[in-house]
Amino acid sequence: MAITALLPNEAATRALGQALAAVLGPGDLLALVGPLGAGKTTLVQGLADALDLPPDVPVQSPTFTVCNEYPTRVPLLHVDLYRLDGLDEAEDIGLPERFTDGVTLAVVEWADRVPELIPQHALWLRLDHATGGRRVTLAEGGGADVSWALTMPGPGKGETWTETDDWTPWAC
Ligand SMILES: Nc1ncnc2c1ncn2[C@@H]1O[C@H](COP(=O)(O)OP(=O)(O)OP(=O)(O)O)[C@@H](O)[C@H]1O
Numbered sequence: 001m002a003i004t005a006l007l008p009n010e011a012a013t014r015a016l017g018q019a020l021a022a023v024l025g026p027g028d029l030l031a032l033v034g035p036l037g038a039g040k041t042t043l044v045q046g047l048a049d050a051l052d053l054p055p056d057v058p059v060q061s062p063t064f065t066v067c068n069e070y071p072t073r074v075p076l077l078h079v080d081l082y083r084l085d086g087l088d089e090a091e092d093i094g095l096p097e098r099f100t101d102g103v104t105l106a107v108v109e110w111a112d113r114v115p116e117l118i119p120q121h122a123l124w125l126r127l128d129h130a131t132g133g134r135r136v137t138l139a140e141g142g143g144a145d146v147s148w149a150l151t152m153p154g155p156g157k158g159e160t161w162t163e164t165d166d167w168t169p170w171a172c
Pocket residue numbers: 007008009010011012013034035036037038039040041042043061109132133134
């Protein structure tokens with residue numbers, strides 16, 4: 001199953017990131033998909049905030065550095081695959097080990113660029129530009145149940161989650 005909702009403003013995207021801190025922990029991976037400017041980094045800012053990132057530490061797309069690590073209460077690794085040159089480069093910098101070390105919570109922007117790098121247990125989240133804000137679609141790798149997410153306080157006031165078939169992240 002996959003579910004979708006409208007996020008009417010930046011605050012709603014941040015709130016969804018904050019809500020995800022309650023369900024993601026050490027060893028988990030959040031795979032983010034979506035075009036330029038869709039709100040991926042905004043979501044990570046909310047997540048990092050809820051994980052007690054010190055306010056003076058910026059959360060920015062690690063587009064050129066590939067990885068940022070944050071001093072959050074769960075070690076948060078923020079990865080951007082936009083400029084990564086395939087699986088070989090990912091292996092050179094040790095990403096597969098970090099994604100399966102059981103300690104790190106990894107969040108990966110542009111996860112669909114190197115899908116073979118993303119472990120089976122990943123939670124996939126897509127953001128798209130939409131009339132009235134951004135559309136979020138959430139699915140677990142392999143099509144597992146995400147009904148727990150229906151209770152998340154992510155969408156803005158008056159917005160609700162609905163089920164959708166329009167999502168096959170593991171086949172990107
Ligand atoms: N739900 C929303 N409605 C409207 N604007 C939003 C929403 N969420 C985020 N934004 C805005 O979208 C812009 C781009 O956000 P952000 O940098 O997080 O995107 P991104 O997906 O990380 O982009 P990139 O692919 O370039 O890294 C920001 O100005 C942010 O405030």
